C-alpha cells in the first residue's frame with residue numbers, strides 16, 4: 739500500500755522518483771487536452787464526429803482524399819493556435835532533473851518538443867510534417883498552406899500528413915527506442931491515455947514486466963489501471979507540476 743505520505747504524493751512514489759536513473763513519460767491525447775486539443779475518445783472526442791476507419795487509414799485516404807485532408811486541415815489549424823500546458827513543461831523540467839528522461843508520445847501535436855523536451859519518441863508521427871505518397875518528398879505545413887482539398891506534389895502525387903494510420907507500421911526507429919526505454923525505466927509514467935491503441939498500449943506492460951514502477955495519471959480509470967502500481971486521478975496539467983516540484987523542491 740502506498741498510504742504513507744508527507745506531501746500530496748506517497749512516500750513510495752517520492753522514493754522511486756528520487757532514486758530513479760531513468761524515468762519514461764508515456765503520453766496520449768489527455769496531456770494535450772488542457773492546451774485545447776480535442777481528445778479522441780472523450781465526450782467531444784475527435785472520433786465522436788468521425789470513425790477512425792473512415793478517416794485515419796490509408797484506404798479511406800485513397801477513397802476520399804479531400805475528406806481526410808479536410809479533417810487534418812481542421813486539426814492542423816487547432817494545433818497551430820495552441821501552446822504547451824504546465825503538464826508538458828513539467829516533463830521538460832523533469833528531463834533536466836533526472837539522469838535519463840524520455841517522452842514516448844502517441845500524440846502528433848509536437849507540443850512536447852515545443853515545451854522543451856529533447857528526447858521525444860513520436861510513435862504515431864507528427865501533424866506538422868507531410869509527404870508525397872508518389873515520390874516521398876517532404877512538406878512542412880507552411881509549404882502547402884491550408885487546403886480543404888488534398889494538395890498535390892509537383893510530381894503529381896497526393897500529399898498526406900506524416901502520421902501513422904490504423905493498419906500502418908509504426909516508425910521502426912521510434913518503436914525500437916521506445917521499447918528499449920520501457921524495458922530500462924525505473925519509473926514509467928502513463929499520462930492521459932485510454933491505452934486502447936496497440937502496439938503503443940503494450941509499452942506500460944513491457945515496463946511493468948521489466949521491473950519499472952508504473953504510475954498512471956488520468957481523469958479516470960482505464961484498461962491500464964490494473965497494471966499500474968499507482969493511479970493518480972486528476973488533470974495532468976495539475977498533477978505533473980505538483981509532482982516535479984514536490985519531489986525536487988530542494989533542487
Ligand code: BV8
Nearest residue numbers: 766767768777778779844904905930931932935936973974
Ligand atoms: C499496427 C495517428 C501493425 C493518426 C493514431 C485488435 C486488437 C489489438 C490491436 C488491433 C486490433 N485491430 C487492429 C489493431 C491494431 C490497431 C489498434 O490498436 N486498433 C485499436 C483501436 C483496437 N493499431 C494499429 O493499426 C497500429 N499499427 O498495429 O501496425 C500492423 C501493420 C499492418 C497490419 C496489421 C498490423 C497503428 C495505430 C496508430 C493509429 N494512429 N493516431 C492521427 O492522430 O490522426 S491513434 C490515436 O489514438 C492517436 O494517436 C491517439 O494518441 C491514440 C490513442 O488515443 P489516446 O491518446 O489514448 O487518446 P484518447 O482520447 O483515447 O484518451 C485520452 C485519455 O486522456 C482518456 O483516458 C482521458 O480520460 C484522459 N484525459 C483527458 N483529459 C485529461 C486526461 N488525462 C489527464 N489529464 C487530462 N487533462
